[in-house]
Amino acid sequence: xxxxxxxxxxxxxxxxxxFDEIVDSLFYNLVFFxxxxxxxxYAAEDIAMDAFSDLLANKKxxxxxxxxxxxxxxxxxxxxxxxxxxxxxxSIVDFSEVSAVxxxxxxxxxxxxxxxxxxxxxxxxxxxxxxxxxxxxxxxFENMSYEEAAKVMNRSKKQVYNLMFRAKKELRTIIGEEGxxxx
Numbered sequence: 001x002x003x004x005x006x007x008x009x010x011x012x013x014x015x016x017x018x019f020d021e022i023v024d025s026l027f028y029n030l031v032f033f034x035x036x037x038x039x040x041x042y043a044a045e046d047i048a049m050d051a052f053s054d055l056l057a058n059k060k061x062x063x064x065x066x067x068x069x070x071x072x073x074x075x076x077x078x079x080x081x082x083x084x085x086x087x088x089x090x091s092i093v094d095f096s097e098v099s100a101v102x103x104x105x106x107x108x109x110x111x112x113x114x115x116x117x118x119x120x121x122x123x124x125x126x127x128x129x130x131x132x133x134x135x136x137x138x139x140x141f142e143n144m145s146y147e148e149a150a151k152v153m154n155r156s157k158k159q160v161y162n163l164m165f166r167a168k169k170e171l172r173t174i175i176g177e178e179g180x181x182x183x
Contacts, residue, residue: 004068
């Protein structure tokens, strides 16, 4: 699936199951992304559903110039920032709350604990500044291109490239330090 664009075209042509495919493929990633802003998993789920409702209600707004995933993440980010503004919550991206991403946090913990490398990477991500965390999350975990991440972050492609360069450099330093304890 080309980040959902073909499913969205099918949905526009009347295939109701195509929208379910889009929601199934993007929902939990969007919840995780939004939770980084609002730090409330239940609010993040509501915001994600609201983003999909917006996509459903405003069928002609998406113009296929960016991937559907990028577009949905842009909607989610906008709604998360509105939520923060409305509730006067300080917006800090913090990956320490990763276990709250799904209701099956035990399953997520088992996966993380079973794979020591992932634990080290997550630990290293927590030590990065907020803007580097967000860029790294979008590129590494959401598999977005630098251009797509730039649109979500409201930055230029070059700025995201520079953020990723710095994030990779800092991650190498951090992971190198933590990796020594396992040798």
